[in-house]
Amino acid sequence: MALFSFIFGALIGSFLNVVINRLPLKESAVFPRSYCPKCNHKIFWYHNIPIFSYIFLKGKCAYCQKSISINYLVVELLSAFLTLALFLKIGLELNLFLSLVFFYTLIVLSFIDFKYKAVPDYLLLIVFLLSFFITEFSLIDALKASCILLGAFVILNFLITFYIQNIKAKILKDESLKTQQALGEGDFPILAAIGVVLGLKGAFVAIFLSSIFAIIPSIYFNIKKKDIQTPYIPYLVLGFIVEYFFNISRVFN
Structure with missing residues (x-):
């Protein structure tokens, strides 16, 4: 359950990144699917795996090779560790x-x-x-x-x-x-x-x-x-x- 909570938190963190970027622009956090903020290319699921994709791609877009803000990685890690910490502190309630x-x-x-x-x-x-x-x-x-x-x-x-x-x-x-x-x-x-x-x-x-x-x-x-x-x-x-x-x-x- 601890591992599941960490993975769940990382997945939520990926969604939070979308919310953070789109909410101030009054855009939908659901549609369209994730895209590169630099070249607007749609991001396929295998390039959008929380934490691992950012590290594997060395913080760059797989299509235009432009740098992606490290905030994406920070949000996913923060969300993952907070989810794990809250699960350990509170339990499944x-x-x-x-x-x-x-x-x-x-x-x-x-x-x-x-x-x-x-x-x-x-x-x-x-x-x-x-x-x-x-x-x-x-x-x-x-x-x-x-x-x-x-x-x-x-x-x-x-x-x-x-x-x-x-x-x-x-x-x-x-x-x-x-x-x-x-x-x-x-x-x-x-x-x-x-x-x-x-x-x-x-x-x-x-x-x-x-x-x-x-x-x-x-x-x-x-x-x-x-x-x-x-x-x-x-x-x-x-x-x-x-x-x-x-x-x-x-x-x-």
């Missing part, structure tokens, strides 16, 4: 299915945000609603943790945004900073879901970890690519995953 949908949606949100720096609102709603079904906390405790967490970050977002728009913009004489937000609107539903699932203490640990994970990429994008906007959802999700499976917050008991 109804909550496993709900947890899988929750984590798969987080993967889709992360990679869409990383590429477009904007995510569909309905996916955020799905994550938030599902969080109440997979949490181990009572409804009242989950809501309390979520509201406290959101309240703290609304205030923090206001203070940092005020600094960026009114102080930093004047110091650097950069007009583009006057519309810059510290956190994106899509970050808040993810924060709320993290609070629901992990509780207040676990959520703060996950957010602390996400900040650490985001430091180096944000510096790189700022210096090398002159991009001051760093998508934060991928790092929030990464911090959440680490805390969810390794329960680092238990050391603070």
Whole structure:
């Protein structure tokens, strides 16, 4: 069953890649069948085996030989390992299915945000609603943790945004900073879901970890690519995953 869960996760990961690429373009995730994003050639099944095809083809299209983003491989591996980890953690129960949908949606949100720096609102709603079904906390405790967490970050977002728009913009004489937000609107539903699932203490640990994970990429994008906007959802999700499976917050008991 463990091997089956890994293979199943890899197959789902292949489908998630299609969703990630087509959803922002408002294209069907089912039809037409998979095609190369560079030459538009339809991909036959033997060139579309999760994980193995990417490695065998050395990350290139079998038809035009142009490079394919490593994100395809990362999504398939991430989906496979998360499916295996959730199966080992939860077992073959109804909550496993709900947890899988929750984590798969987080993967889709992360990679869409990383590429477009904007995510569909309905996916955020799905994550938030599902969080109440997979949490181990009572409804009242989950809501309390979520509201406290959101309240703290609304205030923090206001203070940092005020600094960026009114102080930093004047110091650097950069007009583009006057519309810059510290956190994106899509970050808040993810924060709320993290609070629901992990509780207040676990959520703060996950957010602390996400900040650490985001430091180096944000510096790189700022210096090398002159991009001051760093998508934060991928790092929030990464911090959440680490805390969810390794329960680092238990050391603070």
